[in-house]
Amino acid sequence: MTFQSITTTRRAFLQGAGLVIGIAVAPKAFAASVSQGVPAGGGSALPQMNAFVKVGTDDTVTILSKHIEFGQGPFTGLATLIAEELDADWSQMRAVHSPADDKVYANLMFGLQGTGGSSAIANSYEQYRTAGATARAMLVAAAAEEWGVPATEITVSKGRIKHAASGKESGFGALADNAAQQTPPAEPKLKDPKDFLLIGHDLPKLDTVEKSTGKAIYTLDVLADNMLVAVVAHAGHFGATVKSFDDAEARKVPGVVDVKQVSQGVAVYADNTFAALKGRAALKIEWDLSKAETRSSSELTADFAKKFSEKGLEAANRGDVGKAFSEPGVQTLEAEIVFPFLAHAPMEPLDAAFVMGEDGILDVYNGAQFPGMDHMTVAKIVGLDPSKVRLNTQLAGGSFGRRAQFGSPYMQEAAEVYKASGGTRPLKHMWTREDDIRGGYYRPMYLHRMKGAVDANGRIVAWDQIIVGQSIMGKASTDIDETSVEGASTLPYAVSNLRVISHNVPLNIPPLWWRSVGHTHTGFAVETFLDELMQKVGKDPVEGRLAMLTEQPRHAGVLRKVAEMADWGSAVPEGRERGVAVVQSFGTYVSQIVEVSRGDGELPRVHKVWCAVDCGQPINPNVIRAQMEGGVGYGLGAVLFDEVTLGKGGKIMQSNFHDYRSIRINEMPHVEVEVIASTEKPTGVGEPGVPPIGPAVANAWRRLTGAPVRRLPILPGGVS
Secondary structure, three states: OOEOOOOOOHHHHHOOOOEEEOOOOOHHHHHHHOOOOOOOOOOOOOOOOOOOEEEOOOOOEEEEEOOOOOOOOHHHHHHHHHHHHHOOOHHHEEEEEOOOOOOOOOOOOOOOOOOOOOOHHHHHHHHHHHHHHHHHHHHHHHHHHHHOOOHHHEEEEOOEEEEOOOOEEEEOHHHHHHHHOOOOOOOOOOOOHHHOOOOOOOOOOOOHHHHHHOOOOEHHHOOEOOOEEEEEEOOOOOOOEEEEEEOHHHHHOOOEEEEEEEOOEEEEEEOOHHHHHHHHHOOEEEEEOOOOOOOOHHHHHHHHHHHHHOOOEEEEEEOOHHHHHHOOOOEEEEEEEEEOEEOOOOOOOOEEEEEEOOOOOEEEEEOOOOHHHHHHHHHHHHOOOHHHEEEEEOEOOOOOOOOOOOOOHHHHHHHHHHHHOOOOOOEEEEOOHHHHHOOOOEEOOEEEEEEEEEOOOOOEEEEEEEEEEOOOOOOOOOOOOHHHHOOOOOOOOOOOOEEEEEEEOOOOOOEOOOOOOOHHHHHHHHHHHHHHHHHHOOOOHHHHHHHOOOOOHHHHHHHHHHHHHOOOOOOOOOOEEEEEEEEEEOOEEEEEEEEEEEOHHHOEEEEEEEEEEEOOOOOOHHHHHHHHHHHHHHHHHHHHHOOEOEOHHHOEOOOOOOOOOOOOHHHOOEEEEEEOOOOOOOOOOOOOOOOOHHHHHHHHHHHHHOOOOOEOOOOOOOOO
């Protein structure tokens, strides 16, 4: 079997290893972790040590990232943590994905191996620092033994190990093999943050050059000799199943090899992608809609609205909301806001490759956000012992939550398609852009009903909010799904009378978290409604918020900083307005101010965005700024243009970037980001840049036009 494109694999990485260190748990439990052995498929080098950091004989330091790299920066962030404690030079650092193993490489917040919830750095902060400190201690011990000097007299700086008194000096590589035989310290000493040399400083991302030059390997690049390409014809309605199909015309397409029915639809196998797609288009399928969702988006909206008058689940209830609304002299405001289904639309659609090796090991290549789960799913479906399946996590072209599916439904389909083929040839299973946009697992549709009261002194004295939507976590109608109410039930503003009610609505449409999860809609609803209440009583949006955030110093801190950055209160160019929002999500505090004018087609044109972020101890400000900028672009495209709609009979209407489009480069505003200095533990930055941009734009738009935004996207369809 000859690979045509694979240039970086875990197997090749482990050949010729020098020093390999592993930390599976928190620092105090490190001694126990080294006896767990190399995870399944992890290679034979140094079998008594699992792998988080490898020191090669060429002085390079390669970290094994337990978190997938799909643009959000864990390769660079985790390498920074190790390099800091190892006292390595940044030019030495490399990164690859770790093997799939839910025990050794568990996300310490999840209990299984997975990337999500902006947790990559937050859960790994001490773990990867400890891995670096352990490697440093073992290298020093090796040097002390070889040179016959006390370890306490040895220093390490920028990748060089030195003993000043004897003049001896070495790089890491020359000592790596000996270091691997040293007993790792049970509790290696970590640096005091005041001594950090790399953490908190701008460093170039490790994967930038390969991605910029086209050398980076994604699942789409994985090819093998004699490889089949398979695509599946899916129903145009959620919940529909195959009633019957005619594949006669499909089999006539040159290059089509076979057609098989699978649980998810009808699979077409071909010698190349073009033939597979052409064969799929030639299929004649009759679908059974008896269990399908046949309501349109407008019908679903009407049904959701009926829930407002029904008894729901109390997500928050403090004070006496009813009494507060009945007090004399209060002014009230009401609003209903509709949030559509949203697709994730990453640049690389879902895909996977299956290659059976001569050693009887099935190699699976995919952008695995939950590698252990994907690994076990494939093994179960193809009928192999898990030790006979090796999952190779690849770089992925985005995700935004799309690849993080409990139960691995995409890999279920891919594995079933591979099994149905007979497994006699390598196979690439692919989704097209249309498959992806129409594939479900959307950010659910939500409706919010808001009611607020302001007293004679302009204080918000009552807040009543009802949220209707599908439970991402699959909660029953009797159980609160915190992802539906987060950011609302935990309202940071000082409102003495607060009530938040939730309704879980079951639908035959598979839901999934979308970048920043519940904060995608609660952040918008809270920040726009609050802003509207303040405008009603003539309060400044920044000063009014600060007055209600006296018990929330980190909210107030980013709000003050962004107001300073934008010179809030200064004159705004004619024809423009500014809006502000502040949202805490995943432990990170972000405030944004935008400057907006009327663009083509009466669409908001966003010229500038100022952004202040407090994510605790910054690891790499360069990555933090990039993630805030990316969050602005992603969130802005969604709030301006994006919705997945179900038409008459429940048919999915959107299909590709022409009708579910991303923001274009000429529409991207100038973004200025300030990272707040902090000694708090680090929190995530992959998602928190998204929630504030929508309400900030809507607030500016309302002040510019006089029209509040009650439905997203702001103007459906945008401009061509």
